[in-house]
Amino acid sequence: MIDIPGDLAEAQERYNGAAGRAFVAGLPDLAAAFLDRWRLRLDGPAMNGVSALVLPVVRADGGPAVLKLQLPDEESEGEPVALRVWDGAGAVRLLDHDPATGTMLLERLDASRMLSAVPDTRAAVVVIARLLAGLTSRAAPPGMRRLGDIAGAMLERTPRTLERIADPVVRRLVADCAAAVREVVAEPGDRLLHWDLHFENVLAAGRADWLAIDPKPLAGDPGFELWPALYNRFDAAEVRPRFDAMTEVLGLDRERARAWTLGRFLQNALWDVEDGLPVEERQLEIARRLRG
Ligand SMILES: Nc1ncnc2c1ncn2[C@@H]1O[C@H](COP(=O)(O)OP(=O)(O)O)[C@@H](O)[C@H]1O
Ligand SMILES: [Mg+2]
Incomplete structure (x- = not known):
């Protein structure tokens, strides 16, 4: 059937x-x-x-x-x-x-109208940022997975995982991202995060222009939400403009948001290296552009 x-x-x-x-x-x-x-x-x-x-x-x-x-x-x-x-x-x-x-x-919702089909990527990024502003305005309910725990565990795994990265330039980048996370890990935030708000997890609806689906929620800082809109529909030249547009709409402190976004790179890099895979070039590019 x-x-x-x-x-x-x-x-x-x-x-x-x-x-x-x-x-x-x-x-x-x-x-x-x-x-x-x-x-x-x-x-x-x-x-x-x-x-x-x-x-x-x-x-x-x-x-x-x-x-x-x-x-x-x-x-x-x-x-x-x-x-x-x-x-x-x-x-x-x-x-x-x-x-x-x-x-x-x-x-x-209307599965035939995904945000990924909107040709103007900059406009689509603003849609994501506005949705995130609303979603992350709520405090996470008790019992949610906590960014503080996840980031703490990442930092514990980092030294051993770094040893497995052969390329010194990549190793340096991952180490720098871990250092950035170390600066903010003591204040991990308590907002309700979606974690996976990319362009295919936003659908049109009759009762609202756009609505989020498919959250993998956790309690934390909204700065940890920006990665999917940088990684999906990737465009190297747009990494900074998208980051700036989202932090603006969300009213985030740029340095903290940068640290938590580099935290998403760290999360992915640790997963890749621990699985015996190279860190993906697209992810390296985003991290390089945000590290400056
Ligand atoms: N509420 C909904 N209304 C209409 N279509 C939906 C809805 N939720 C999901 N879909 C469709 O199903 C697909 C997969 O759902 P999603 O929740 O994103 O699961 P996954 O975790 O597999 O990505 C979506 O890309 C969309 O096409
Ligand atoms: Mg999905």
């Missing part, structure tokens, strides 16, 4: 191995169970990103919605919690949630 998109199966295999395979194999039954439990009817072809299967559905009262199925992990665990805090302001509304499986019923 449900076709599982091939790229979702591949991504699950690549990132989650056996657990990902099991998740994909169980998706038809999981979907059927929730269509039944929440009295939903399928209403169009399946959609997906890297981690979730999203099915357009109609509720018993005739209202459109989507059913989002994903493998629960520490990043996605906070998604329904954050969506409840935002309660539709700047983000998709949560209609129902099953904690045991992480399955969510969400308000249906």
